[in-house]
Amino acid sequence: MTAEFTPGERLVESVLCEKFAVSRTVVREVLRQLEAEGLVTIVPNRGPEVATLTIREAESLYEVRRALESLAGSLFAERATDEQCTELVHCLNEVKKAMASDDPGRKLEVKDRYYDVLLAGAGNEEIRKLLRVVNARTQVLRMYSLSSENRGAKTVAEITRITAAAAINRDPDEVRIACEEHVRNAADAALLAMKRASGH
Known part of the structure; x- marks a missing residue:
């Protein structure tokens, strides 16, 4: 997208x-x-x-995203089927391939697919609805984040940790912490790019 x-x-x-x-x-x-x-x-x-986001609005949206994704990850660990766990691991492999490319659109597409599986396994439609709005409002910032220097390798490491905790170890606490760290790091990269673009 x-x-x-x-x-x-x-x-x-x-x-x-x-x-x-x-x-x-x-x-x-x-x-x-x-x-x-x-x-x-x-x-x-x-x-x-x-709409144009202010830096403060962007920070607030990432705070909401961090809370929602960490909850979704925990619920996935508790509720997902074996098939959904297998599918999440498959999506991780697609993320790894995309992050090695120079195509920001492809990176965003495979990450969205990864989160589709994570949210389906979480079994909470309200989280999906709320995240759709948050991600739509931060779409440009997500592109900034994924395009920033060294972010691809860090994203792969973070998503690998989330996947291991959620789909292999089925550890709700660990996946919550991993999701929080991932969103916090993505926010830092996106907000830095946003500040540079606005001359701050």
């Missing part, structure tokens, strides 16, 4: 109608939903535009 629109970009209804071959009513309804999820901002006298 890649970001098709950039933060701060104006969203013109007529252009969106033509691009997606839908009516103005549909576009307006979708924009209202995206505004509710924090993905679109309605600017007076200008109209809708892609």
